[in-house]
Amino acid sequence: MVLKDVFNVRNVAQDAEKAKDKKAPLGADITIENFTNEEVNALDLLDDFDDVSKKTKDALLKVGVDTEEKGRSASFFQMDQSNIFSSLLSDSIELMNVGAALEKHHWLKDYFWNAVKPDTDKYTAKTALVEEETGTKSGYFIRSLPNTHEILPVQACMFIGDEAVMQTSHNIVIAEENSELHLITGCATGDDVLSALHVGITEVYLKPGSKLTFTMVHNWAEQVEVRPRTGIRIADNATYLNNYILTSPVHSIQSYPTAYCDGVNSRAIFQSIQGGTKDSTIDVGSRAYLNAPGSKAEIISRSVSQDQSQIYSRGHLAGTVPDVRGHLECHGLVLSDDSMIYAVPELEASSANLELSHEAAVGRIDEEEINYLTSRGISEEEAASMIVRGFLSMDITGLPDELAAETQKMIDMSVEGI
Known part of the structure; x- marks a missing residue:
């Protein structure tokens, strides 16, 4: 993989300064100044991940993060702006704070x-300016070594523990040549946090022949604003599989991870589950640029809205060269008259001899399905719940059996309240 843009501190700072007031093209605008920018590394390190409070443990378990580290190859835990715990249980992986990684490598x-630009919007600009102003960086660095196949997942958690905090992180993930890496990331807030802002910049690089599965579970407080910015660059014969789950209330989230299939026979798969509750505004999508012959992409989204929630479900497939294929599938269920789902599928073909397709459907629960189940002694409420759970099922093939079972468990736990 050739990196087209070389890092330059002065240019990053200049670009970020120019974009510090630049509104994002999608999602509600947020006044960043309403949130406190806490000092990086202000909190004490933990000797043991299991030393966190029981309340924090419970919150982390809901997003797939186990403080006992059972069945894990490594762990990373950031609270607010501080990396307070990390551990490495495998010799095929590197994991550390991204600042420490820069000093080592x-x-x-x-x-x-490189995969995300500092002048994308004011959220990327703010993250870059925080890095420049403090001289330190928060976030994780995860790297699978060449020709290694670690089956046990790495777990990483971004946790907000204080009220009105702006949490920023800049994460770098690299899957080296012919390696296999599985990553579970969980994002959550403490019980006493009502409002906060999370801005996570994640840049992912897959080298030739590598495979990365990235499973992310979000469980935020009702007034939290969330603005992740993610870019993925995929080289020859590499595969990226992304699973995203959000079923808890959030004030607003806007996320549009973008994969660049730059390598021959590269592949990107995005699968997402969005459950809108209360007055959440959820604007989530996935985008893939098919830039090399034989590259493929699939984007599959399942959305359920209830209460007064609003869901914008987006997908964008762009074929830029011949001999590429992509499919986009967006389905939604509207469970209340006061909620809304807006599906936005986009196909873009700038070359001949390619194949792009999409299907989108939004509706209500089929009354015939309800009647069928109630006729067999199941209550109407239980019948509706069963149908919704079935609708939100995710095809998790391609994962090791143990990780597939754990991912399904996270999905089941996430949809309990829907």
């Missing part, structure tokens, strides 16, 4: 702000 600077 000088070549890592070439990966910063």
Whole structure:
């Protein structure tokens, strides 16, 4: 993989300064100044991940993060702006704070702000300016070594523990040549946090022949604003599989991870589950640029809205060269008259001899299905719940059996309240 843009501190700072007031094209605008920018590394390190409070443990379990580290190859835990715990249980993986990684690997600077640009909007700009102003970086660095196949997943958690905090993180994930890496990331807030802002920049790089599965579960407080910015670059014969789950209330989230299938026979698969509750505004989508012959992408989305929630479900497939294929599937269920789902599928073909397709459907629960189940002694409420659970099922093939079972468990736990 050739990185087209070399990291330059002065240019990043200049670009970020110009974009510090630039509104994002999608999602509600947020006044960043309403949130506190806490000092990086202000909190004490933990000697043991299991030393966190019981309330925090319970919150982390809901997003797939186990403080006992059972069945894990590594762990990373950031609270507010501080990396307070990390551990490494495998010799095929590197994991550390991204600032420490920069000190160890000088070549890592070439990966910063390459898959995500600092002037994308004011959220990326703010993250870059925080890095420049403080001279330190928060976030994780995860790297699978060449020709390794670690089956046990790495777990990483971004946790907000204080009220009105703006949490920023800049994460770098690299799957080296012919390696296999599984990553579970969980994002959550403490019980006493009512409002906060999370801005997560994640840049992912897959080298030739590598495979990365990235399963993300969000469980935020009702007044939290969330603005992740993610870019993925995929080389020859590499595969990226992304599972995203959000079923808890959130004030607003806007996320549009973008995969660049730059390698021959590269592949990107995005699967997402969005459950809108209360007055949440959820604007989530996935985008894939098919830039090399034989590259493929699938985007599959399932959305359920209830209460007064609003869901914008987006997908964008762009074929830029011949001999590429992509499919986009967006289905939604509207469970209340006061909620809304807006599906936005986009296909873009700028070359001949390619195949792009999409299907989208939004509606209500089929009354015949309800009647069928109630005729067999199941209550109407239980019948509706069964139908919704079935609708939100995710095809998790391609994962190791143990990880597939755990991912299904996270899905089941997430949809309990829907």
